[in-house]
Amino acid sequence: MAEHPAYPVGLRLTGRRVVVLGGGQVAQRRLPALVAAGADVLLVSPSATASVEAMADAGELTWERRRYADGDLTGAWYALIATSDTEANAAASAEGERRRVWCVRADDADEATAWTPASGHSAGVTVAVLTTDARDRDPRHTAAIRDAVVEGLRDGTLVAPHQRTRATGVALVGGGPGDPDLITVRGRRLLAEADVVIADRLGPRDLLAELPPHVEVIDAAKIPYGRFMAQEAINNALIEHAKQGKAVVRLKGGDPFVFGRGMEEAQALAEAGIPCTVVPGISSSVSVPGAAGIPVTHRGVAHEFTVVSGHVAPDDERSLVDWASLAKLTGTLVILMGVDKIGRIAETLVAHGRSPDTPVALVQEGTTAAQRRVDATLATVAETVVAEGVRPPAVIVVGAVVGVGPHGTV
Structure with missing residues (x-):
């Protein structure tokens, strides 16, 4: 088995039984994604971390407070084996083999029938990375590759053409207090997809240098006691470019609705029938x-x-x-x-x-x-x-x- 790479596949677990054995740190890391996938999660463990217990209390999963017993994988489609008992892990893995249940082994990847990839999400895309070399299964390496790909998708440095029709309209993006790293992931992604950016002086100016050459940047700087672009002119510019079918980003400092006049712009867009997305920002306050x-x-x-x-x-x-x-x-x-x-x-x-x-x-x-x-x-x-x-x-x-x-x- 070690001579062949793992076959990558996406599991659709909505409403399907997933058994998790062990309520420790491994379960704490993996359970949120299983719950988000809509799985019917059964946790079998005599104890659990506070975070896992909170998930059970909230009804996100079913928790049976006991040790693993033969037959626990009955009806399961997928299992995560992560107890501190090596013998119990081996027994559960053997049961999974008999019942044809794909099992991840937290303690022994070589004995597992499934591996958990290093995964991340951006703009409706899931990035999952698995090593192809069974002799060099370094989780730090796969995680680093995942992070690089996800970051590239988020900040626009990695652009993949697609045929999907892009939604036009205006995004009111809060750019944060000034440091370009403090803009939200969603705000940075929308910037990367923009055709027109109308930017304030207090927005994260360094991000404008990263925009592709075809993006039109309009200076809406409101310098105290100096040149300024009247709010009505800003509203008209947003509407005009959006009506041309362009993706428009209104890049503002801080948060659009904290002394940012963002609602005035949202109201003007609504009156003009222009779709508007509000992306909150970190307030300087x-x-x-x-x-x-x-x-x-x-x-x-x-x-x-x-x-x-x-x-x-x-x-x-x-x-x-x-x-x-x-x-x-x-x-x-x-x-x-x-x-x-x-x-x-x-x-x-x-x-x-x-x-x-x-x-x-x-x-x-x-x-x-x-x-x-x-x-x-x-x-x-x-x-x-x-x-x-x-x-x-x-x-x-x-x-x-x-x-x-x-x-x-x-």
Whole structure:
């Protein structure tokens, strides 16, 4: 048997009995995929990990809390043998041979009748890798090949032509806080499939360099107090290109619906009858403080955090923020788009009861190579911003968590 390679095949297990012997780490890794495949899973094991037990409690599988017994593979289509008892594994494997049940042996691949490939998924495709050399069955090697293929499909560096009609429309993609590695897998895949990309200045700009030459990139940068593309013009551009049958990606910084005006664009597309897909992104409100070593919540320090926009001052009639109530909270306050208004914001918070000694951190260009952190207090933040030349984009964190770090300064 060792002279011949394994024959690759995809099992359709929906509604079919699969027996798993052993509830340890191997079962914990393999069970989610079996459940996702719709298998009728019977787990036979006197004990199980907490995660496996939670799956049983949730009704995702049937768990019989006992050791393996002859006859357990009756009616099974497939079996995973992963107990710590070598003799029981051998007996179950022999039963599988008698009953013609394909069996994976976690303890002895040479005695198994089936092997589990290193598998991954991307864009409706399952990638499964098996070694063809029985003498060199290194799981790290097959996993590395799988990862390379899946990553290539996800980031668009590995493109396979297909005849399927591609759905047109617009995808509102949250690009994350700036580091191109922090965009979601789905967002990166949609970028790779785009014909037109309308990008914000705060989106992950490095990703634009990876786009094929035929992709049209439209700059929708909204530079503070400089050139900008009006929201109506952005909406019209999205609609115009989508109506031409093109796949359009609106690449935005952070998350489309966190001060990103994403809903305005979604509403405009809906009115025009254009299909719209929303791809959430990692919001800078939590990711940028985290990248600077600041947790927005911390046990015994802050049990809540509030995210507000600081693009208009507290005394501006357009402001919708209840700054007086925010000043009374004991948790963390995260302010976006507030660098030039932070002086008046700090004064308002202090006037309504927040201590002037409250720590403040400003994190500029968070998650990028240009990231820097400047610390102050509510009493000093206005002059610190000027002295240190802090410029947007910057996330401002107000609260005791600013003093919490790896060494527990709070």
